Amino acid sequence: MTQWFTDAFRAEFEKQAAQIGRFNLAIFGKTGVGKSTLINAIFGQNVAATGIGDPVTLDAHLYLDTRGTLGLIDTRGLEIGRDDGELIKEVTKYVKQMRSKPVHEQIHVAWYCVRGMDRRFEEVEATFIKTLHDLGIPVLLVFTQVPMREGQYHPDAVELARQVEAKQLPIIGGRPFMTYAMRDQFTGQPPHGLMDVLQATFHVVPEAVHAALAAAQTIDLEAKAKAAQRHIGATVAAAGAAAAVPIPFSSAALLVPLQLGMMGRIAHLYQLPFDKAALLAVASTSVATTLGRTAAANALKFLPGAGSVAGGVINASVASGFTLATGQAWLTVCQKAAGGQLPKLNGVVDTKAVRDMFESEFRKRMPTIRHKQD
Known part of the structure; x- marks a missing residue:
């Protein structure tokens, strides 16, 4: 699974480099x-x-x-x-x-x-x-x-x-x-x-x-953030339009390239090399998959018999919300990485801390997801 993800992320990372x-x-x-x-x-x-x-x-x-x-x-x-x-x-x-x-x-x-x-x-x-x-x-x-x-x-x-x-x-x-x-x-x-x-x-x-x-450039961080936000917004719109299948990150064939492309674009904006970006992306999206399934399940609970037209509407809504939350959480990770502010353990990036950071930022923007004890 990790190798598949890394290969897919590399393809989108390189595609974004060409587009930029x-x-x-x-x-x-x-x-x-x-x-x-x-x-x-x-x-x-x-x-x-x-x-x-x-x-x-x-x-x-x-x-x-x-x-x-x-x-x-x-x-x-x-x-x-x-x-x-x-x-x-x-x-x-x-x-x-x-x-x-x-x-x-x-x-x-x-x-x-x-x-x-x-x-x-x-x-x-x-x-x-x-x-x-x-x-x-x-x-x-x-x-x-x-x-x-x-x-x-x-x-x-x-x-x-x-x-x-x-x-x-x-x-x-x-x-x-x-x-x-x-x-x-x-x-x-x-x-x-x-x-x-x-x-x-x-x-x-x-x-x-x-x-x-x-x-x-390296002096105007606001310009980087604005460029990232514009791309997140465009990806959110594209995700909503493409959502005709359930949302889980690991199975939404139409959404995965969009979301990986978004992550690749933001990594480029903050000058993260591929190896570092891929390491952070693996840590981040491992929790995104679980949270995506939770978001879809929570939304569908409120629609008896969802699965036809109404189900498609909910899927589009969840796809947009999930993509937005993913983009904003990933932006935070990239900003911390570019500023040398990621937690380290024995001199290397603490991937568990990155995962926790991503999850915290994701939950702020996907309020329908609750902790297990809630």
Whole structure:
């Protein structure tokens, strides 16, 4: 039974990965402006510092690194201000080639990074930004390493921003986004501005990659939760429509793929690898099966002779309620897992504690189920 479940969960887990696709971010800027630090701060420590896979060469100096739901497109060996013509040629060639490809293969947004304290923004940088815009790529201009004190940005960065805004460049919001990516241990300068950059990115990328962006980023937990809730809602509706058979999780052939797909989607949103997600899913659904049978039995008790039209209505109701409770309980498990908050026993995840956690959350949302002593 466990092997069957693991295989079925793997199939749905992989299917969800394909459906979520990939969010592709092009990041540009001069050497040393802090591009890697910015990427690491928003998408996870050491993503950019160590690379995120074997890079795919898009052209002589243009590369795509991928890991799951995140793709990073950048340049190597070219410097803005020195190799502008070559860089523009390669980016233009790639964008034109990708226009006929699926959406997850395209560049969805570009972040052009400038060190906010450099006091200088060159005309070649403005030209490059205009080129990206003309190619149909939304551009966020990000000022990096901008100190802030008592809610005020450093005057040098403010002055540079004023100069840039006067150029009326085709950038999102018409202004630079002031950021400081990582806390400075020496000065105590805290990070700021990251959420503004991320939210602006959500606003301009295609809706088709919102789930991939929600999964890839690590700073906006509310965005992950909202994406999970949307998918739970869609699965609940589908479960109600599909319910023409009794509800038990182990026997409802139409409902099992829906529910496993829902669990796989939420696991991806919280960046849980398959092995860990499968371990948690086995622990959780072992109790879900029993609770599902109880829910169906409790509902049918109130319908004498249920089994025809009325029985079908009850089955749809129970299917929806059971799927909702499963989704919400599984979301809690995934959130705890992503936050490193799952109980452990001898250094490994305590599956019994996970099972108890899932059952507790499930019962909160499936009130017709009672403890044996009730």
